[in-house]
Amino acid sequence: MSSITKTTAATETFKKIRSHDKHSTSYISRSFIAGGVAGSLAKTVIAPLDRVKILFQTSSPQFQQYAGSWAGLVQATQKIYNDNGPRGLFQGHSATLIRIFPYAAIKFVAYEQIRHILMPTRQDTTSFKVLASGSLAGITSVLCTYPLELIRVRLAFEVGKDSPVGLRSICQKIYHESAASLRYEYFHFPLMNFYRGLFPTIMGMIPYAGVSFWTHHILTEFCRNSLFEHTTKPSLVIGKLDSSGQEMRPPLKARIELIVGGLAGAIAQTTSYPFEVIRRRMQVYGAYDPSKFVGIWQTAKTIWNTNGFKGFYVGLTIGYIKVIPMVAVSFTVYNRMKLLLNIE
Template sequence: MSSGHSDHADDTATAPQLPQSAPMSETAHQSSIGAMPLVSTKEKDSTRKIEKQSLEYALRSGIAGGLAGCAAKTVVAPLDRVKILFQASNPQFAKYTGSWSGLAHAIRDINRHEGARGLYKGHSVTLLRIFPYAAIKFLAYEQIRAVLIPSSEHETPLRRLISGSLAGVTSVCFTYPLELMRVRMAFETSHSHRSGLLDIMRQIYHERAAPTPRSAAATESSTVAAVEGAASTVNKIAPRTGLINFYRGFAPTILGMLPYAGISFLTHDTVGDFFRHPSLAPYTLKRAVDGDIDPRKAELNKNRPLLNAPFELLAGALAGLASQTSSYPIEVIRRRMQVGGAVGDGHRLGIAETGRKIWLECGFRGFWVGLTIGYIKVVPMYAVAFFVYERVKGSLRIG
């Protein structure tokens, strides 16, 4: 027994001792960890620059544009309803046009007969249309701008104007039928038949264009008779019902969109550049101390830093004022053409014919009816649209 214990003790005593490293100090341990380049995938993604002409950038800019459009239209939906009634010369609201108080009286009249929901009549179609419309417009602007203005050396007002105009035309081509349905729903009042979206679609589809009436004076002129004969032939060939009805007023829409979208983007970018001037930057730029701007993200946006809220809203408001003024007469003609199937004899009027009719009815003022509401509307609408767009772009890391 004793020998067993002694043998075990000897083994323990004679066992070779392995060298032990000295314990690492806490400071050295922390410094070794700090020296390791630990960068998470999320952080890498947040600092990754997305190329403008990539599919990812296009999708993100489209989402930002769609959300911006929906937010802006929701803010001004009641004003938009009244403006359409004024522009299209709705008989029940003609008495309210031409004065500042007319806007308040029209809103009160709608609220009395249709309730608060009446102020948002047609807004569901507006949202259905505005998301793809705004998404395509902002997406197209970013992509067209990247082609026409690949660097700061190519930055000119003309290129900005062309980029905005082409973006507006592109978006209209894809979403015009929804715009027409929205106008038709907004044009109806409680005193007329109230229609749902499907009713409006069926009504527009089955509308038949009346033949152009031939005046007595036209029969006395062989030249005019020949022109009207050619027009009659075209009317016989062209379909008078069906899908073509969803493009009433399409030509003046395109004509008006060229200055409308072009000048809005041109003005916004030009005013934004002015506000970003080094002498104004301390007062106009969004600061990192807000807590929501990572310096690494700011580095990605160093070519176009974000404006703070008041100046971003102001830039958008000025863009709306400029674009509205430049295109308003064409917009009035477009509205009259869009509701042509809902009033009168259903005759499809052209741009010149509609303009002549407005001139005979109201004179020069007829082309500017509802402009007061237009100004009141575009200030918050464009301010909200550009503000939301720029902020969502920043959140999606494509600012």
């Protein structure tokens, strides 16, 4: 073999190793794309339900009468459609996509990186480490994209034909609300208005993201190790090694992957839902009274005094309908995108 051939072979081998090195720019960029695409498709599937759920959670006066029943869900959807047409069901979805692509991308990339640090090989994998990796990944993604989340919620909250539903007008409205700057009056920093509800969001993300990734991991391993044939296309990974030098395993069948993702989403939603209700209320308080800042404990007290324990779970049924397909699609598309982009 000539020296040129040897050099070429060595170069190709080096590129292949680097492409599967989880800390390489190539791996991170492809993982970023896979996560962003997965999150965007998942959110698009459930966009109409997402808007109705936000209106229920935030006790919108025009929609409170519909909350709490399946018939109310249908009636609320019909009202939105009658008032604003099909576009009304996707109001705020453009802001959702602007937010969800980087949010999902950062979440999956952060999970991969943190997991690889805590668990460099399969033998190092434990339930606690998977849970911690998911929680830290969720917190990272929230801190990076929270203002976009608040804008998306406020866009979805605005109802009626005369409501300012434009992205620019909503941003201007939030910026000039004085609630957050009242609390930070010595700093005069109106950008803090875009971080209403951040604390309960982080509190809710710890169990949501952690339990979601943990449950998905546990159920995936169960399906792989069960007596039933739940994997497909082993030829895709035969002879391929992951970043730790171990043989890669074939993916689950699509329907099994969807079921596993759906169950992971349902369990995660149940554990974190009260925090979601609290943060939704805090996010829209500026629309009710821009001159007043309402903290997390006052918000929780208001919910308790108004509706009791069940107030923290208002809209949970819609939450299940929304989260189960969303998480199922998200995990499934992400895993398939990883195969498509040739990353473990």
